[in-house]
Amino acid sequence: MLRKLFLIAIVSGINFGAFSVTALAEKKDTWSIIHAGTLLADARNAPTSQQSIVVKNGKILDIRKGYIAPSEVAGGVNITVIDLKDQFVMAGMIDSHTHVTGEREAHSREIAVTRTSSEYALAGSVYARRILNAGFTTIRNVGGPREAVFALRNSIKKGQILGPRIVAGGLTISPLGGHGDHNGFRPDVFGTPHSGICNGADDCRRAVRNQIKYGADMIKYVATGGVLSQIATGTGQQFTDEEQNAIVQAAHAMGRKVAAHAHGKGGIDAALRAGVDSIEHGSFLDKGSIKLFKKTGAYLVPTLLAGATVVDIATNKPGFFIPEVEAKAKLVGPVMAKALYSAYNAGVKIAFGTDSGVSVHGVNGRELVLMVKAGMSEKDVLISATVNAADLMGLAGTIGTLAAGKAADIIAAKGNPLTDISTLLSPSFVMVGGVTAVE
Numbered sequence: 001m002l003r004k005l006f007l008i009a010i011v012s013g014i015n016f017g018a019f020s021v022t023a024l025a026e027k028k029d030t031w032s033i034i035h036a037g038t039l040l041a042d043a044r045n046a047p048t049s050q051q052s053i054v055v056k057n058g059k060i061l062d063i064r065k066g067y068i069a070p071s072e073v074a075g076g077v078n079i080t081v082i083d084l085k086d087q088f089v090m091a092g093m094i095d096s097h098t099h100v101t102g103e104r105e106a107h108s109r110e111i112a113v114t115r116t117s118s119e120y121a122l123a124g125s126v127y128a129r130r131i132l133n134a135g136f137t138t139i140r141n142v143g144g145p146r147e148a149v150f151a152l153r154n155s156i157k158k159g160q161i162l163g164p165r166i167v168a169g170g171l172t173i174s175p176l177g178g179h180g181d182h183n184g185f186r187p188d189v190f191g192t193p194h195s196g197i198c199n200g201a202d203d204c205r206r207a208v209r210n211q212i213k214y215g216a217d218m219i220k221y222v223a224t225g226g227v228l229s230q231i232a233t234g235t236g237q238q239f240t241d242e243e244q245n246a247i248v249q250a251a252h253a254m255g256r257k258v259a260a261h262a263h264g265k266g267g268i269d270a271a272l273r274a275g276v277d278s279i280e281h282g283s284f285l286d287k288g289s290i291k292l293f294k295k296t297g298a299y300l301v302p303t304l305l306a307g308a309t310v311v312d313i314a315t316n317k318p319g320f321f322i323p324e325v326e327a328k329a330k331l332v333g334p335v336m337a338k339a340l341y342s343a344y345n346a347g348v349k350i351a352f353g354t355d356s357g358v359s360v361h362g363v364n365g366r367e368l369v370l371m372v373k374a375g376m377s378e379k380d381v382l383i384s385a386t387v388n389a390a391d392l393m394g395l396a397g398t399i400g401t402l403a404a405g406k407a408a409d410i411i412a413a414k415g416n417p418l419t420d421i422s423t424l425l426s427p428s429f430v431m432v433g434g435v436t437a438v439e
């Protein structure tokens, strides 16, 4: 009996393989035309009305005036017409700060020693789909169990599962005992630090290169302490200037952009001086920091949703956080919106990012509402979630606007987000790489 089962498994395995090869060989061109009532092709410009977007094999072939018929597309066969004549159509949104393989849970210490990479990857596939359905067709994952994150990114890229494209960081680069380390465990549980933990400039170059070697698209490091690390080490600068310089240089030398998690001013300024591409959170930035932002051209990724979430948990769920974390949450959460407002007013470049995973996945659009509440115009919020986030990731040629040659990452809403941003909380249509996820 066992032998028979074994044979069936082998035979079906072979069949499955053969099927995949055949499917690839016979792959036909896929075409669609989207009739867009209102089209915001580039968030920096005004929208236009009654446009047709011609999509071929996942890319935009053309954008034409008026509602064209399939017969008007030269060479097109079996064209699907998607009717969004009564909707507001725009580029898929981009979340520059996610942790897609997990969600904030109680008992995080137990999870740290029991959950496997496979479990993280499978959970990530569900979370990724929720984020996609919320209108986010690209995410930048800034730190997480790297084997799981890279597997998820690769599977989505191959079309094995449907999700947002993922620009993936590896393990967070952190000093020993810092925000990205496993703290508070017995030495025999986490005695050997993970490959992102480093001390001193040379060791930090090693940690960066290790992430790149195993598949990191970008580097995330912690310039300061963080709210959710299980330790009372504050939110001030942790890596020295020398270590931060080494991290940024090593990453840039290998063509990787760098995001620095930073709350305290000292750490924000040190990261900016080191030449990072973005500051995540930026809670205690001041006028001096803003000068450095403008001098280096770095982006601020505000993550207001994370701030709102940790304040909400600390206030309404006593005992969810350990006391050290609760104290940090109450300190940092309330100042983040103010930091965004002063940076935005001074002309600092803003890229949209939620820290999704601190909040549950799939409500990423709430950040849009919080950004408007903090004082940004709807137009600038849309720019931050499309054009700017694409630029931050070095993907401006592929995503962030809708134009011929770019990815068919397209979303739609029933209302007009330029006057009511909350219409994007539930997109009525989502397409990623030419594949419709929500309609």
Ligand SMILES: [Zn+2]
Pocket: 097, 098, 099, 142, 355
């Ligand atoms: Zn984060």
